[in-house]
Amino acid sequence: MTPPVLLERLRRRDPEALAEAVRDHARPLYRAARALGFAEPEAEDLVQDVFTIFLEKLDGFEGRSQLRTWLFGILHRKAMERRRAAWVDDRADPIDEVFESRFDANGKWSRPPADLERLFQSKELGQAIRGCMDGLPANQREAFVLREVEGMETDEICKILDVSVTNFGVLMHRARARLRECLESKGWKK
């Protein structure tokens, strides 16, 4: 929950309260926007948009959720809008088959994960991971960024993305499987 005192100050348009909210939340929002694939100036612009909408809609915010959840919800909608990304219902994602093909009928590894230590120790890791993240579908990328980059709990992410816990698990599984396969395909195996 957002503290009522802060909410009241924000509603009064107290400049110090706004500054406090910006100092608390702008950096994680910016980091998430960058991780979602927005270039530097666009990411900053997007964060500014988030706070602008936040100020416009503030009177409708009852404070039942955390301020952070609300701000990230706005970021999610604005990012989707800018990307014109469809929140695709990808019930049959080919990455599921790729994952299953790594195991035999008894659930033992038939195609084990390659050793990627050389890549993980390399200076090019950042570039490689960014490239692979660019290949994630929008919904998988968002779930991954909120969990792995921002370290949010499942409940909060489900509220932001408006998905069930089960659906979130599927998104995470596919995002991680896709990222791992992508890194492995870059030819860094030992």
Next chain:
Amino acid sequence: MISCRNVSKLLMEDRLASQSRWTRMQVRLHLAMCDLCSRLARQLEQIRSAARQVGDADPGLEERLIRKLSGR
């Protein structure tokens, strides 16, 4: 005993924390004995830590935004 496939699935779905104590213990034991699954678990950690390095803002971000928003 829990299979490599099921351990991998639980790790990748991020559902380990919500499992029963028994399942969590089985996964821990499996990871202690299976090099390939523990390699996967390590790689998922490494991917997380690499993803966190992507795109932090310069130190002036907050003050720039406060200026822009105050002018509204």
